[in-house]
Amino acid sequence: MPVALALIAAPASAQIQAQPVPDDPDNPLESAERPESGEVTHSATANMAQATRQVSGPNILVIVAHPDDELFFAPVLARAARSGGKVTLAFATSGDAGPGVSELEPGPELAALREDEARCSAYTLGASQALFWQMGDGTLALDARKPDSPMRSLKLRIAELIEEIEPNVVISWGPDGGYGHSDHRAVNAAVTEVVQAMDDGRPDLLYPALPASEDTPSELDGWAKTHPTLITDRLTYEREDLDAMRAAANCYESQFDASARAALPELLHGAVWRGNVFFRLAFSRSN
Structure with a gap:
């Protein structure tokens, strides 16, 4: 379907209406007009015009490298889960190399x-x-070309889980x-290879995107930025x-100290998302 998140939306009952991006960094969820419960917001690549669509049972698979990536x-x-959808998390590793803040040595106990x-x-x-692939x-x-490489195993697991x-x-x-x-890059390569080989029924593949901006907080200086014209999807969230x-x-608690655990949501919400989480669609949506 040509409209972003058409597979998340219910096409027959979709309601499209203008939805401004929350623009008050001090209290964006209070100042912005909130969408109705169960709606997500999409921004088209060409002009970033937004539309609100009714969610009807999205089935979302998250595949990441480590616990906390989500x-x-x-x-x-x-x-999505609150709107009646299904969310599955798959972690390629258990993050057992650390270091984190637990003072545990890398190994099974930390895993x-x-x-x-x-x-x-x-x-x-x-x-x-x-799910934990451990x-x-x-x-x-490592050794991606070898038949017994982690990459080969990872791609097989991904393909089986999607099926x-x-x-x-x-x-x-x-x-x-x-x-x-x-x-992270290895997981991207494996997921992308599997999805790009699928037929017209392939799922939408979304990459999280940090919009390039002059006011990006210094805490995110090392993170890759995405030009706004390449951001295809802006998905709204509410206070809950x-x-x-x-x-x-x-x-x-093993990965971040208390101050970092408290700061991360406020940093992303107040300085980056402001009511919308940004994504880039990997491939055009299938019909």
Whole structure:
């Protein structure tokens, strides 16, 4: 379908209306006109004109490298789950290489702790399940051409999972890996290779995007930016979805200290999202 998020929306009952982007950085969710419950906002690539569409049971598959990666678009997951959709989280590694703030040595004990934290996050966001493939943290890009390489195994797992749950939307890191992390980039490559080989029924593949802006906070200096004309989807969230993200961030006590767990949602909400999480569509939508 040609309209962004048509697979998330119900085409027959979709209601399209103008929806301004919240522009008050001090209190965007209070100042902006809120969309009706169950709606998401889409911005077309060419002119960034927005439309509001009724959500009807999105089936979203999130494939990321590590527990906590989902935080960088968490309000959208909470919104989708709250609207009656299904959200599945798949973690390629258990983040067992650390370092984090737990003082645990890299290994099985840290892996088990990180997995428990990811389950906490998944539950808080309303996800239906969290899957752990327990591949080597920091190894996903190694020896990619070998038949027994992590990349070959990762692609096989991704293909099998997509076939099993039949998502209409897949969210994963973009080719930049957020801030260049090799595991993030490897996951992107694997997910992209699988989806691009699918037929016309392939799911929408969305990469989270940080809009290029002169007022990007210094805390995000190392992160890759996306020109606004390349951002295809702006998905709205409400206060309870942001609250769900705050709770999810608090699950990761081994990864972030208390001040960082409190600061991350406020940084992304107040300085970047302001009521909309941004994505770039990897491929044109199939008919």
